[in-house]
């Protein structure tokens with residue numbers, strides 16, 4: 406059970422306004438999500454529903470958002486009540502995902518790296534595979550497993566910083582320090598090597614997996630200049646992921 410987001414739900418929601426979130430994170434993730442028109446979509450680690458809402462607004466037939474944090478689900482439901490889109494939210498741990506049926510697409514912006522060990526990672530992946538038909542897609546944003554251990558620095562201008570326990574190995578704790586609205590909050594994730602991720606994906610039943618680089622929206626260059634993005638994109642802390650069953 407990962408309860409850390411209960412304390413920071415509102416701060417996390419506001420951090421979505423940062424340029425990085427808009428022009429790199431959301432841009433990359435929505436490219437991965439692709440055409441959702443008429444599809445059944447499961448949004449895992451949905452938080453306060455930022456991507457659930459976008460996916461529903463883009464024409465998905467059905468969207469179910471799942472998050473382990475009751476505070477995040479409350480924020481998501483409040484927004485659903487204020488501006489109903491027909492999204493269902495479920496408070497659950499993906500490691501013990503209840504039976505929700507089969508989905509055309511499963512999306513997860515920041516889920517897998519909250520598994521504290523390989524067995525937990527496998528449990529998440531088994532539930533994801535179980536909820537997809539043959540040929541179904543799982544897309545994600547995730548910790549970049551290839552980030553060099555000496556390069557967990559230099560993100561202050563983007564509103565956060567990041568450290569990792571050393572020696573770094575599978576299960577090493579990563580800490581993010583986020584600056585939003587002049588307040589500081591932190592949360593933790595866990596490192597796994599690319600080899601570990603890929604072994605777990607294969608054991609869970611994914612037939613293929615591909616790590617995909619971050620993409621920058623041209624509007625982000627117009628708004629902030631190309632140089633602004635250089636340091637981040639040269640040392641990406643996160644990465645895209647697409648797996649198929």
Ligand SMILES: C[S@@+](CC[C@H](N)C(=O)[O-])C[C@H]1O[C@@H](n2cnc3c(N)ncnc32)[C@H](O)[C@@H]1O
Nearest residue numbers: 407410450451452472473474498499514515519
């Ligand atoms: C960084 S937030 C991302 C939220 C949302 N996807 C977004 O991008 O706005 C990560 C979310 O993962 C959720 N989470 C962490 N571990 C989880 C688990 N085992 N099952 C379900 N949700 C989990 C947290 O509660 C948190 O809301």
